[in-house]
Amino acid sequence: MTLARLSDVLRPCLTDGTAISGLVVLGWEDAVAYVRAGEAEARPVILQAGPGARAHTPLPVLAAMFRTLAEGASVPVVAHLDHGESLVVCRQAVELGFTSVMYDGSALPLEENIARTAEVVAMAHAQGVSVEGELGFVGYANGAQSLGTDPAEVARFAVETGVDALAISIGNSHLMTAPGAEVDWPRLQAIQAAAPALPLVLHGGSGLAAELRRSLAKTTICKFNIGTELRQAFGSALRASLARDLARFDRIQILSDTIPPLTEAARLVIRSLRSD
Ligand SMILES: [Zn+2]
Numbered sequence: 662m663t664l665a666r667l668s669d670v671l672r673p674c675l676t677d678g679t680a681i682s683g684l685v686v687l688g689w690e691d692a693v694a695y696v697r698a699g700e701a702e703a704r705p706v707i708l709q710a711g712p713g714a715r716a717h718t719p720l721p722v723l724a725a726m727f728r729t730l731a732e733g734a735s736v737p738v739v740a741h742l743d744h745g746e747s748l749v750v751c752r753q754a755v756e757l758g759f760t761s762v763m764y765d766g767s768a769l770p771l772e773e774n775i776a777r778t779a780e781v782v783a784m785a786h787a788q789g790v791s792v793e794g795e796l797g798f799v800g801y802a803n804g805a806q807s808l809g810t811d812p813a814e815v816a817r818f819a820v821e822t823g824v825d826a827l828a829i830s831i832g833n834s835h836l837m838t839a840p841g842a843e844v845d846w847p848r849l850q851a852i853q854a855a856a857p858a859l860p861l862v863l864h865g866g867s868g869l870a871a872e873l874r875r876s877l878a879k880t881t882i883c884k885f886n887i888g889t890e891l892r893q894a895f896g897s898a899l900r901a902s903l904a905r906d907l908a909r910f911d912r913i914q915i916l917s918d919t920i921p922p923l924t925e926a927a928r929l930v931i932r933s934l935r936s937d
Contacts (some may be wrong), residue, residue, distance in 0.1 A: 664728065665737030667761035667791035667884075668825040670705040671860040673857075674883035678936040680874075683707040683741060683862070684927060685888030688712050691895060692726055694884045694920045698927035702791055706736065707761070707884065710745035710754075720750075724757035741793075743886070753780045763828070767795035771814060780820040786823070793884075794822055796832035799864045802837045812851035819856045826884060828862040830934045837868030853881050860884065867891075871933035875935065878934045887930050894926035895919055 674680050684695040686708050699706035708730070710723040724740065726878035731738035740753040741761040751762040766774035775930040778794040785792045796818050797810030812827040819827065829852055831845045842865065852861065860883035866874065874885060902909070902918035909915055 662877065663737075664712055664758070664760045665739050666733040666789065666861075667707065667741060669741050670739055671826055671883040674878075675860055675881050677770065677859065678879045679704075680883050680934040681705055681707055681739075681928050682927070682934055683709050683743070683884050683886040684930070685714070685743070685886065686712055687717070687892070687895075688845050689726060690916050690919050691891065691923055692730055694894045694923035695734075695736060695927050697731045697920070697924045698732050698931055699738070700734060701924070702931045704736060704925040704931050704935075705739065705880060707741050707830075709741045709743040709886065709888075710759075712746070715750075719849060721757055721760040724754070724759060726766065728758050734786075734868065739791075744765050745781070748780055748784065749892070751792075752784055752877050755785055755788050758900055759790065761791040761793065761825075763793040765828075767798045767828070767830075771818075775818060775821050778824060779814055779816075782823045783785045788874070791825040793826040793828060793862055794818065795828035795830075795864075795885070796825040799828065799830045799833055801836060802818050802868070804836070807832075807834060807847055809845060811853050815855035815859075816850050819859050824859070827856070828864055831863075831932040833863050834868055835865045837865060838889055838893065840868055840870035840873070842868035842873075844869075844870060844877065849877075849880060849882075852855075857881065857927070862886065866930075871929075874925075874933045879936060885934060890930065891923065891926055894923055898922040 727740035745751040798808040800807035866885035866887040897918035
């Protein structure tokens with residue numbers, strides 16, 4: 662298989678009752694585990710390079726990692742830039758071979774969010790790359806407060822920007838360490854009605870219980886971003902690996918043992934986005 666575009670993997674999810682997992686990658690071991698999980702579940706996976714990963718590892722390295730994994734995978738793999746803060750970083754990602762970029766203008770006034778997102782779409786679509794935008798603001802657990810997506814702005818945002826996917830704020834929050842988010846269903850229904858053919862995205866998937874995710878996957882929400890839950894799985898796996906033998910010192914040995922449990926954790930995430 663090879664690199665896939667975001668729009669290609671999300672489109673079937675508008676109607677088939679499923680969604681695709683956008684998995685937050687922080688290093689080689691988790692990226693390998695996520696692709697293995699997608700293969701084991703026979704589902705596409707979206708590998709995401711967010712601001713934290715980019716601050717730790719240069720974007721060209723992450724790009725090469727994603728490309729290499731995609732080339733060897735038996736399922737479609739999307740290489741996605743998460744929370745791109747500017748046209749510059751989105752353009753750099755496109756030039757490096759990412760097949761999807763998120764431009765996050767959610768903190769900007771509506772007019773500016775539309776104008777800047779449209780610029781990124783024009784640049785990316787010229788290279789066959791998909792774009793995710795955000796309308797409303799998805800806040801952070803113990804941090805910035807969310808601002809719910811206004812359904813009245815959705816159709817205009819979709820038409821004037823031309824985005825391939827839209828991240829929305831309906832009660833979801835980033836960085837939740839346990840499920841507990843409550844979804845504003847009437848708001849979601851109004852958003853869907855305003856743009857029925859536009860795949861929606863939920864950031865903060867770790868805060869949504871598996872049963873809730875399964876229900877939400879039946880709507881036009883086609884992508885769930887999952888980070889915290891998998892970072893927790895990695896932390897536990899790493900501790901267990903170190904505790905297995907206190908004389909261990911080899912990095913490859915220590916880290917390799919995190920891959921199987923992380924693969925299992927990612928398989929559970931993928932299964933929670935399927936209706937069967
Ligand atoms: Zn996010």
